[in-house]
Amino acid sequence: MFKNKYLVLLVFISTFRVACAQYRFVDETILPHTAIESQDRTGTCWSYSTASFVESEVIRKGHKAVDLSEMFVARNVYKDKARNYMLRQGKANFSQGGLAHDLLREAGTNGVIPEVVYSGLLPGQTKHDHTELEHAMKGMLDGILQSKKLTRIWPTALEGILDAYLGKAPASFDWEGKTYTPAQFAKELGIAPEEYVTITSFSHHPWYSRFVLEIPDNYSNGSYYNVPIDELIEMVDHAIESGYSVVWDGDVSEKGFKMKKGLAILPANPKRKDLWSTPGPEQQVNQDRRQAQFETLHTTDDHLMHLIGTARDARGGKYYVIKNSWGEVGPYGGLLYMSEPYARLKTVAITLHKDALTTTMKEKLHIP
Numbered sequence: 303m304f305k306n307k308y309l310v311l312l313v314f315i316s317t318f319r320v321a322c323a324q325y326r327f328v329d330e331t332i333l334p335h336t337a338i339e340s341q342d343r344t345g346t347c348w349s350y351s352t353a354s355f356v357e358s359e360v361i362r363k364g365h366k367a368v369d370l371s372e373m374f375v376a377r378n379v380y381k382d383k384a385r386n387y388m389l390r391q392g393k394a395n396f397s398q399g400g401l402a403h404d405l406l407r408e409a410g411t412n413g414v415i416p417e418v419v420y421s422g423l424l425p426g427q428t429k430h431d432h433t434e435l436e437h438a439m440k441g442m443l444d445g446i447l448q449s450k451k452l453t454r455i456w457p458t459a460l461e462g463i464l465d466a467y468l469g470k471a472p473a474s475f476d477w478e479g480k481t482y483t484p485a486q487f488a489k490e491l492g493i494a495p496e497e498y499v500t501i502t503s504f505s506h507h508p509w510y511s512r513f514v515l516e517i518p519d520n521y522s523n524g525s526y527y528n529v530p531i532d533e534l535i536e537m538v539d540h541a542i543e544s545g546y547s548v549v550w551d552g553d554v555s556e557k558g559f560k561m562k563k564g565l566a567i568l569p570a571n572p573k574r575k576d577l578w579s580t581p582g583p584e585q586q587v588n589q590d591r592r593q594a595q596f597e598t599l600h601t602t603d604d605h606l607m608h609l610i611g612t613a614r615d616a617r618g619g620k621y622y623v624i625k626n627s628w629g630e631v632g633p634y635g636g637l638l639y640m641s642e643p644y645a646r647l648k649t650v651a652i653t654l655h656k657d658a659l660t661t662t663m664k665e666k667l668h669i670p
Contacts, residue, residue, distance in 0.1 A: 325565075325579055325615070327639055332611040332623060333547045334361045336369060338636030340629035342430035345398030348519070349376045350627035351549055351606040352405035352653070356414075356493060358547045358610070359655065363492045373422025373430065374415040374471055374484070376400075377464050378408045383521055384443055384460055392447045396440050398432050399519040402549040402606060402653035403500055407522065410495035413484025419475045422468045435467040499659070499669060502526040502651040503534045505593050510666045515651065517603045527667050531589055531646055537663060538609065538622070538645075538652060546658035548609040550624060550640075553601045553648040564632035566624070566640035568647060581615040587646040595647060603650045613639060 336357045341350045349372040361367055379400050387396040422430065439460060446456050474483050482490065507513040512525045529537070541548055558567040563578050570583040595601040611623035622645055624638040632638065656669050664670075 325581060327613045327615055327621065329623065330612045330614060331542055333542065333545060334358060335547065335608065335610045335625055336361075336367055338625065338630050339372075339627055340429075341372070341627045344376075344430045344432040345436075346372060346376045346400070346430075346432070347627055348400040348402060348551075348606045349373070349379070349405055351608045351625075352402040354608040354625055354627070355402070355547055355549045355653070356405070356409065356491075358608070360491045360493070362545060365491055368491065369417040371415045371417045371420045371422065373468055374420045375405050375408050375412075377422065377468055377471060378412045379404050380439065380464065381457070381460060382408070384439065385457070386521055387443055388447065388452060388456070392444060395518050395521045396443065397519070398436050401500075401517075401519050401522075401524060401603075402551065402651075403495075403498075403524040404522060406493075406495040406498055406653075409488050409493050411485075413486070413488040414491070414493065415472070415475060415484050415487065416477060419477070420469070420471055424467075424469055432467075435463070438463050438467070497655055497657070498653055499656050499667075500524060500526050500651055500653045501529060501534060501537065503529055503531045503589070503592065503649070504596055505589055506597070517650065519603055526651055527669075529663075529667075531587070531592055531649075533663070534649065534652065535642065535646060537654075537659060539612070540660060541654050541658035542609070542612050542622075544658055546655050548658075549606060549653035550609045550622075550645075550649065551603050551606045551651040551653070552645075553603070553650065554605045555602070556644070556648060558644060559648075561626065561628060561632050561638060564634040564638055566638060566644045566648075568641060568643040581617045581619055584619070584641055584643040585647075587643050592647060596650075601648055601650065607638070609652075615639075 336354060339350060341347055353370045353372045357368065357370055383396055387394045442459060442463065474481055502515055507528050509528055509530060512527055514520065514523045515526045538548055557572060558569060568585045569577055570585050574582060608625040609622050610625050613621045613623055615621060620642045621639040624640050626636055626638050630636040659669065
């Protein structure tokens with residue numbers, strides 16, 4: 303039997319969630335997902351959201367639910383990001399941030415580990431905090447770059463910093479009576495990075511083409527498919543209806559995003575007094591407005607979360623049910639209801655299984 307933290311939440315249809323007086327939701331579809339977790343004081347939302355997504359994919363593929371170690375992947379991405387930073391002579395992004403394709407790529411290369419095997423916490427620690435770790439890594443890298451010539455020793459020094467702050471990562475481990483390497487465990491769970499696609503919607507590149515999205519955390523130069531926003535929204539809806547969850551990458555800096563209220567909305571009148579208690583009209587969003595927001599940096603990739611379902615409010619407005627990684631906060635225990643207008647304006651990109659796409663969309667994007 304799994305402990306509570308590993309239990310998969312069942313699919314509930316037409317379940318009422320009530321909060322803040324008249325704000326009511328009817329869940330249309332909630333896909334199987336694992337428990338809410340917290341990234342604490344780290345910039346690793348990309349690892350938590352995508353690990354949660356992969357956990358749902360493991361369940362969808364018929365395996366037992368498993369809680370994966372977000373910090374094992376983050377550790378490997380730190381090393382990859384450091385190599386990129388050094389080879390680019392410090393003229394690249396080096397931070398705690400990352401994107402969904404970073405976890406998928408690392409899962410395919412270096413594998414995954416259960417959380418119970420490697421938490422990234424030292425003895426006595428209960429919360430993650432990578433502030434000092436980031437400063438230690440970047441300070442060392444910048445110091446070494448001043449010598450102009452690199453030795454082959456600095457990766458070993460970086461490994462030492464990671465060991466000091468996150469603990470040593472095991473080369474192999476025992477799980478349910480078998481011994482695995484991280485790569486073998488990923489294969490056992492059926493994790494195959496080539497099965498997943500990342501899609502965006504910006505008009506400064508041709509539709510139905512692929513391009514490297516110009517956002518700071520895309521240090522690995524990940525390639526994105528580009529579709530009009532109407533088709534991206536249709537893509538998300540079709541995925542959820544077909545049993546596939548989605549990684550959501552977007553902007554949470556808007557005043558209409560309030561985790562303590564469990565809402566992400568784009569109200570037509572942001573000053574109305576009942577804004578957080580009663581649903582009301584929302585703004586209209588088109589492609590031109592999305593583009594303007596992106597090009598003026600009003601929309602940036604602030605945060606990644608796991609999109610697990612759809613719902614309706616009392617007025618019939620459509621929402622996406624989002625699993626966040628900030629712990630069990632807000633009226634819905636760590637879940638968030640994002641309105642479709644908010645998603646239309648503030649979604650930077652989505653990641654999903656390619657089989658969640660329609661045949662027509664696969665043909666448009668030349669996806670086999």
